[in-house]
Amino acid sequence: MAVPLQLHTPPSAGFDEPFGMLHACHGRVERTLELLLRLGTHLAEYGCDAQARDAAADVQRYFDVAAPLHHGDEELHVFPVLRAAGKTALADTLHAEHEQMEQLWADIRADLQAVQARQMPDDRALTDARQRWADFSALYTSHIRMEEAQAYPEAQARLGLAERAAMGCDMAQRRGARYPDAVMPKGAGGR
Template sequence: MTHHHPLLHAGPSAGFDQPFEMLAACHARMERSLDLLERLGRHLHTHGCDAQARSAAADVLRYFDIAAPLHHQDEELHVLPRLREQGQAGMAARLRADHQVMEHDWARLRPDLLAVVEDRLGERALPAAVARWMQFAALYRRHLAAEEALAFPAAISGLTPAQQQAMGEDMAARRGARPPR
């Protein structure tokens, strides 16, 4: 972690007027956050809870505390119902179950990151913490791949521009952002 980690809250490359592109942009930010989490584990082994580690842990906390839950809501309100409508209830159920597991796993590893931010994650606790982080990242990556390869293409299929606009407006409203034109 000797290089600067990416700003996790930069504006998306797509706007609310392109809701599926925005979901994909969120996935890219999730990937960066997962990469940062993995680098953090390696960094802590070598450098301990220095300023870089504390900053990285705070960035990961911010992303998965704020952006990830909103993203999951977007999918559960707009993607999963479309999958069910198209006879793909099994896929929708698997993705929903993944969300539940990821939310549970996040609650289990969040205290690890708070301990890093507060410079109180002990050396003895580090291996178990890093194992939790790696498991979390692996599940998230499998989930993201399934959404991008299967769920998003199926969900967008047949959506009218008006339906996509309504989806974007809902996504913007839940974030307190300006709706698409």
Template sequence: MASRLDQLVSSPAAGLDEPFAMLHACHERMQRTLALLGRLEAHVAEHGADEQARQAARDVARYFDNAAPQHHLDEERHVLPALRAGGDPALAVLAARLENDHRAMESAWAAARAVLQQIADGTLARLDPEQEQSLQSFTQLYAGHIAAEEGTAFPTAEARLDADAVRAMSADMRARRGAS
């Protein structure tokens, strides 16, 4: 493991002026953070909840407590409505699935976060099989979700939104993040 487990969590450069580039960058960061979570599991199995593990657990929790909910809201406010607006039943089904994924991710995050909190607090020396499963289930939810968004949802929504809608999306993303 690297000297700091969270080295993989640095953000790709993307600004709110290009909201779809920002959504893609968020996915890259999610994937890095999920990779960190996987490395954290392996580290705890070998070294316990040492300071590196505690810091990594805090970093993963911070990302999924703060940035991930904003990202999901971006999608629900802008991407999913664009998928539903075209009248294509397959895209409407995809939008419903992605929205349901968000609810499942929220539920899985609650279980995963409880484990990470114990690591961060130093009260958990080793993961039991149930705790390992909660972390792995959380990670697995994102794999298919991100693939569907990157492969179909984002390109379709971006093609359907005109310049005014993209500007409104950007303004909304800025406002909710307190960016100027």
């Protein structure tokens, strides 16, 4: 019996903890990448069955919607702080990796749409797709490690409470969510 190809997302930090949100998003990225890699194995064994199509849709939805918002959070709130702190090379590397991931995503998205349309690629096409997926996963995993070990600690240490609250408020607004007013510090610029 096949292992279900589902993406489970546990509760995460709120917008009042923007770096907690960024870390939680990394956890979701990692789970989605695991699902993508398991999908390749599943396709080789079972083809484009309903489970494979659902998993492909879950992965596509995450990287079409949530991942760009997450990258936007970093581009707007983390990388400028790094540059101001003299960590321009780190910010530039992470930015370049965002662009590389976006380019790689276009082909992977097409792969996932083919699965959802029940257009099972031949063995060679599936092998090529799985290699793209593995390369994408490896890049993302390395990127996450660099952000968590270097970028987030540096940025978080340089942002005061009011700046972090404004960051969380912006993150919520860009998602159409409500910032928790009860925790909004005075002068943090909430809505």
